[in-house]
Amino acid sequence: MKKALIVWGGWDGHQPKEVGEIFEGLLKEEGFEVVVSDTLDAYKDAELMASLDLIVPIWTMGTITQEQLRPLLDTVAAGCGIAGCHGGMGDSFRNEVEYQFMVGGQWVAHPGNDGVLYDVNMVSEDDPLTSGIGDFEVRTEKYYMHVDPAVKVHATTSFDDVKMPIVWTKTWGQGRVYYNSLGHQANIVAMPQTLELMRRGFLWATK
Numbered sequence: 001m002k003k004a005l006i007v008w009g010g011w012d013g014h015q016p017k018e019v020g021e022i023f024e025g026l027l028k029e030e031g032f033e034v035v036v037s038d039t040l041d042a043y044k045d046a047e048l049m050a051s052l053d054l055i056v057p058i059w060t061m062g063t064i065t066q067e068q069l070r071p072l073l074d075t076v077a078a079g080c081g082i083a084g085c086h087g088g089m090g091d092s093f094r095n096e097v098e099y100q101f102m103v104g105g106q107w108v109a110h111p112g113n114d115g116v117l118y119d120v121n122m123v124s125e126d127d128p129l130t131s132g133i134g135d136f137e138v139r140t141e142k143y144y145m146h147v148d149p150a151v152k153v154h155a156t157t158s159f160d161d162v163k164m165p166i167v168w169t170k171t172w173g174q175g176r177v178y179y180n181s182l183g184h185q186a187n188i189v190a191m192p193q194t195l196e197l198m199r200r201g202f203l204w205a206t207k
Helices: 016-029 040-044 046-050 066-077 086-090 097-103 192-206
Strands: 003-010 033-037 054-060 081-085 105-109 116-122 136-140 144-147 152-159 162-172 175-180
Touching: 003 016, 003 040, 003 086, 016 033, 016 054, 016 192, 033 040, 040 046, 040 066, 046 066, 054 066, 054 086, 054 192, 066 097, 066 162, 066 175, 081 086, 081 192, 086 105, 086 175, 097 105, 097 175, 136 192, 144 162, 162 192, 175 192
Parallel strands: 003 033, 003 054, 054 081, 081 175
Antiparallel strands: 105 144, 116 136, 116 152, 152 162, 162 175
């Protein structure tokens, strides 16, 4: 059985507990053993970290100590997958540039704040992470990100002439990294398209 760790907390506005519950249910449906923690000290548990196949961070902003961060970075580099969404992974620990390097990007703006209607466009019909989902509209925060040019982009949206990545993948050492900028609150995470993107991302990152 594959084993996943969900760590939730940080800014309450992103409903981290509720999002964590959705992801816990999704992972259990896929046959994962799931450990859920509301403290970053979970990353300091060497026995737990060594047993993991997947880490799902849900922690917007906040701060993390080097004693918490180093095991996280090292565990992914050693081959554990990491996958997450929105500010819970793409706007965590703003002072920690090595964390941002692992993720592959960092939130910098959401013009119009919540309630912006925009298109999510799949990059390729043949991409196993997105095939069959199709383009769709969403009304939520539209994330403008600073993005590592080394990432592989799977879905985008448009800011005028700029194609902004929404879903991307990359590697960190031997580990696979999956990120999706959708997921401002639990209702957006629970959308069928978002949930399917995340399901595929979890499974991809675990392999």
